[in-house]
Amino acid sequence: MESTALLQKVTAGMAFRGTPASLLSSSSASSHVARIKLGSRSVIRAVSRLSGLTVKATHLNAYGFGTMPHNSTALKTVNKAVAVKTETGSTATAQQGHELLLFEALREGLEEEMERDPTVCVIGEDVGHYGGSYKVTKGMAEKFGDLRLLDTPIAENSFTGMAIGAAMTGLRPIVEGMNMGFLLLAFNQIANNCGMLHYTSGGQFTIPIVIRGPGGVGKQLGAEHSQRLESYFQSVPGLQMVACSTPYNAKGLMKAAIRSENPVILFEHVLLYNLKERIPDEEYVLCLEEAELVRPGQDITILTYSRMRHHVLQAVKTLVSKGYDPEVIDIRSLKPFDLFAIGNSVKKTHKVLIVEECMRTGGIGASLRAAIMENFFDELDAPIGCLSSQDVPTPYAGPLEDLTVVQPPQIVFAVEQLCKH
């Protein structure tokens, strides 16, 4: 009945995706190549001739990953999220568009993609009837049905594996971890099965899966529910990791992640779900590998992501009043890093401060420091500063938890120290 009709829609959708009209509807160059199945350079040149896109196969960053050139004009993609000089820093046009909260923006992105492609489905605990523990999927089970908003038992290892298997055979599942920390139970699935398969099969399989969920240090949630999984997953080859920080980039990154042919981990933050912003009415998809220039400046480059972006912006208010002009970049793409944007910024300011929520040891900041030092050493006038969370399990007591995480006054102090160089 309902499931056979759905199955028919699913198979129809799979046929639909092979037509040329669909080639131009995705955002990243890599997905174009994957759809054509043969990734040869002649094919890439043919595609770029046909579509009018400038796709350079040799455009590689330090991690060897091809990125979308910043001057391309693909249909309906927003490549450079250049900030108007407002504190929130998004590209929302003045008083057009609609205002919503971050979890609603995620839901909008999800709904649009699920309407567009019937193979997109959500798998997770309490995502269907309950509407999601953070209301991201509220109301969607009534609209799309129980099969596409699948309520799972509490068995992360197996349902993540199930999603990976489904992705191998043509579905585009989105796995929701109720809290990112629970996905540690599925670490084997993500590290071994998900990231590696495209490589170990010589390109035969793609795993267009999105793994998403709230992580980060919340408001006294305790040590086990305050994990920052980006530091654990960052060395798994084959995975892409992005972190959203505003409703605007949440929706754009969600759509991009779903359309991507690669496994993408979308890191949301427990404390950012109720951020309000005005986003465009028209459809937009952001580039997964791109960083966002939040505030242009001259004195110092501050690299940040997720919740720390908002702490940085709070510190920037103080810094601006003290006469500093920091450039704030929300790196968004945690794997691979957008070293073009970062490098251009370093060449301008010659000083870098990284503000992150990972722990000091082995976090995103640690890798980013190494990458910047290796690639832009001559541009630096000062050692790279990195403010991270303390290397402790997140304590429950409020004052201790606040000490664990980077606070705006500490960012101000760090900028002042670095700018003395």
Add this chain to the structure above:
Amino acid sequence: MGWPRSIVGALQRLNQRGLAERGDLFLSISREYTLQRSVPGERHGYILRSFGANAYRSEAQERKSSIPVEIPVPYQLHKLSEGPPQHTQTTQDELMKYYRDMALIRRMEITADILFKSQQIRGFCHLYDGQEAVAVGLVEALTDDDSIITAYRDHGLYLARGGTLFECFSELMGKRTGCSGGKGGSMHLYNVKKRFYGGWGIVGTSAPLGAGLSFAHKYLNKKSVAVAIYGDGAANQGQIYEAKNLAALWDLPLILLVENNHFGMGTAEWRASKQITFYDRVHYIPGLKIDGMDVFAVREAICYAKEHCMSGKGPIVVECDTYRYHGHSMSDPGSTYRTHDEIKGIRQERDPINHVRKLILKEGFATADDLKSMDKEIRKEVEEAAAKAKEAPQPAKDALFAHIYKNDAALQFHGFVR
């Protein structure tokens, strides 16, 4: 007033070393302190039970006030020929103790609810009201040498296992005087002296860790069991099956206690599990299903289960059919996936405290007014403890880096100073 505690304690230790068979003196002492029971192997059961909390009354007192109690809901057995008895004995003191302990837990959870709503408690707070019979019955059947480990719904067990109200509230409010120094929170209550191993946030953690506790007991030749508590939602975790296999393979003295409150947050058991019974999930581990709202059923079942483990037969599953009145946590209203009528119905028909209250009133051990004044006294005690905890100090700043490792006085932190 009976034998001095020191002697009873010494006998307990002798018992633990398996010297129970030696001498009539031992048996005659144990008979004085036991209740009437009529199961085979009751002598062993006597010895196990006699050195728990009830050991300090004289025989005369016991005989005088001992009353029979029916356990109405029949046990469902899996791979067991005979279950625990469907009736037991109790005394006035015991009834009053169970009433008091359960009412204390109930009042504590209600107070925690209020404190959460006024933001004194933050983060996640999973309340135990409705499930008190499981905690009280379990602790009553065990000794201080047995280990208990549970998941995040741990307030009730922490209190039943000898934790103080003040330490519990302090921990919930993140104060220095909390049982974990304020660093753990609601989901990380521990009590090493009473062998209460917590207190874990990740669903399903208690089973493998519980298997480890029982492994250590067996390795060190201790005559004690480990009880690993998990819920119906956790029963579908892979690590539970792995732990069951290990425990059965090596005959570990592990009691797997399933607190089946029929909901895994918002998902009912029939929507999450193909098989909605949990005591017979694994065919090679025997199990029994009991009414978890009846403190006597829990007590008898755990005594029976402990006997099973101690006789070297390996693990056993005890599924307690229970219910939680609050939602999964304070962030969950608890009414989107079940009706208010259902919750009210269970409160009226099966409430654990009411069950004991009815017995007390029927036997005339106390009047309704007595119980009401006991309730008032408990409420006062709980609220005083909460107020005292509110006044307690926050952890000091250097507590942030304490206890990362043991003996870490020389540990230094380098890096960008902030």
